[in-house]
Amino acid sequence: MVYPATVVATLLVADAWFDVTTSTTAADATQALILALVVELPAAAFSLYVAHRVGRRVRELAHPGHVTGPHRPVPDRPEAHPVPPSESSSAVELPPGK
Numbered sequence: 159m160v161y162p163a164t165v166v167a168t169l170l171v172a173d174a175w176f177d178v179t180t181s182t183t184a185a186d187a188t189q190a191l192i193l194a195l196v197v198e199l200p201a202a203a204f205s206l207y208v209a210h211r212v213g214r215r216v217r218e219l220a221h222p223g224h225v226t227g228p229h230r231p232v233p234d235r236p237e238a239h240p241v242p243p244s245e246s247s248s249a250v251e252l253p254p255g256k
Contacts, residue, residue, distance in 0.1 A: 160216070163209035170202035 174194035181187035 160209045160213045163205045163212070167202040167205035167209070170198045170205065174198040174202075 174190075177190040177198075178187065178194055181190045
């Protein structure tokens with residue numbers, strides 16, 4: 159999800175740039191500029207935000223407890239990190255034929 163969102167943001171910025179710079183008339187330039195400022199650039203910023211959040215969440219899940227930055231780490235869920243059996247526990251054996 160990180161790479162597609164980053165690609166979408168890049169393409170939106172490039173499209174806004176080309177729309178504004180290739181406008182032939184003042185009316186086209188105004189329309190392209192308004193569309194860029196109201197739609198394309200905010201959508202690109204949101205895509206980068208999504209990419210950042212997804213990347214951060216993936217890192218939190220891959221390395222629990224090791225998070226840098228101002229955000230707190232996500233609390234561990236017991237089902238997300240199964241505890242391996244200790245040496246003191248023994249496997250339960252079933253009687254033959256059952």
